[in-house]
Amino acid sequence: xSRTIPLLVLSLFASLSLLVAAASTVRAYMLAQxxxxxARAARQQAVSHWVGAVLVTGVTVIVRGRLPVAGSGAExxxxxxxxxxxxxxxxxxxxxxxxxxxxxAVSVRAWRRRRDHHRKAxxxxxxxxxxxxxxxxxxxxxxxxxxxxxxxxxxxxxxPALNDPSVAETERFDRARIDADDARIVVRHGEGGGPVGTYxxxxxxxxxxxxxxxxxxxxxxxSYLEPAVSRRLARxxxxxxxxxxxxxxHERALAYQRVRRLVGTSVRVPQLAELAVEYLVxxxxxxxxxxxxxxxxxxxxxxxxxxxxxx
Numbered sequence: 001x002s003r004t005i006p007l008l009v010l011s012l013f014a015s016l017s018l019l020v021a022a023a024s025t026v027r028a029y030m031l032a033q034x035x036x037x038x039a040r041a042a043r044q045q046a047v048s049h050w051v052g053a054v055l056v057t058g059v060t061v062i063v064r065g066r067l068p069v070a071g072s073g074a075e076x077x078x079x080x081x082x083x084x085x086x087x088x089x090x091x092x093x094x095x096x097x098x099x100x101x102x103x104x105a106v107s108v109r110a111w112r113r114r115r116d117h118h119r120k121a122x123x124x125x126x127x128x129x130x131x132x133x134x135x136x137x138x139x140x141x142x143x144x145x146x147x148x149x150x151x152x153x154x155x156x157x158x159x160p161a162l163n164d165p166s167v168a169e170t171e172r173f174d175r176a177r178i179d180a181d182d183a184r185i186v187v188r189h190g191e192g193g194g195p196v197g198t199y200x201x202x203x204x205x206x207x208x209x210x211x212x213x214x215x216x217x218x219x220x221x222x223s224y225l226e227p228a229v230s231r232r233l234a235r236x237x238x239x240x241x242x243x244x245x246x247x248x249x250h251e252r253a254l255a256y257q258r259v260r261r262l263v264g265t266s267v268r269v270p271q272l273a274e275l276a277v278e279y280l281v282x283x284x285x286x287x288x289x290x291x292x293x294x295x296x297x298x299x300x301x302x303x304x305x306x307x308x309x310x311x
Contacts, residue, residue, distance in 0.1 A: 017049070017052055017053035017057070020049050020053070021049040021052070021053040024042070024045050024049040027042050027045075128196055131196055131200070132187060132196055132199070135196070135199055135200050135203050136184070138203050138207065139180055139184060139203045139206065142203075142206050142207055142210050145210070145214075146177075146210065149162060149270075150270040150272045150273060151270070151272045151273050151276045152273060153240060153243075153259075153269065153273040153274065153276065153277045154237060154240045155273075156267070156268075156269045156270060156273050157233050157236050157237045157240065157263065157267070157269075158221060158222070158233075158237055159217040159218055159221060160217075160222060160225070160233065160267040160268070161213075161216060161217040161220055161224060162213060162214065162217035163267070163268045163269070163270060164267065164268060167213075167216070167217075167224075169209070169212050169213040169216040169217075170213050170216075170217070172209045172212070172213065173206075173209040173210055173212070173213040175209075176202070176205045176206040176208075176209040176210075177206060177209075179202045179205070179206075180199070180202040180203050180205075180206040182202075183195070183198050183199040183202040183203075184199060186198070186199070187199045222234070225266070225267070229266045229267070232262045232263070232264075232266060233262070233263065233266065233267065235262055236258075236259045236262040236263050239255045239256075239258055239259050239262070240255075240259060242255035243255045243256045243259060243277060243280070244280070252280065256277060256278070
């Protein structure tokens, strides 16, 4: 019994050595694609563990061979007989350790592939999202500049071409604006780079067409219209100063009425611009205030006659 305990300890130590060697092999495989220094150190450590496991296993076999057979009082001869059962158990343990190491290595490799694929997919989605945000910012910049025109009544009088679809440059801009809005809706629900590329092209066309339409409208002003229409728009533009800075609500309201009469249907004015001016000049007339409105209207007529006589 006293001799069996050291053998049991050696057997446990041999099994533990085999497991440590298998773990070192798995670690060396995991570090195979990392830096060369760490991979080389892991391989050397795995080899040393396997050498130690083989040595401990060999010592266990030798000790097991020298112990007496159970139930006999005689010692074994000095020549060690080959314990085939022990060797079979050791070989089986070694084979199991190798199989476990191989399974772990394959599992780790598959896990690393899934991790790398997941990281690449995340990086790709992040790059696509950053590109979308950049294009959206450019799109919003054009819409913000165009929106400032839509609420400016005076700009509509001085640069009517920007709201005239019969002008080729404006028609191109309107078409590009619709295409960019449609592409923006698609890219919110789309996947992959196809919709993003289409949205990028649409916004690029929107930026170019906006600059062309804006510069063209500022350059020609009202010169492309009939002379009579151009003169009426000029007088209406002058009256907009009274609409904005008139001393009283009545004065601003009457000036705006004159502007609407002069403009008529000659040019298209954005509805937002009309709403903005109407909100500004909407009079709060008290009861019996109609006479004041009539008197103010006569004053505006005189002012228009004086402006018409100016060279």
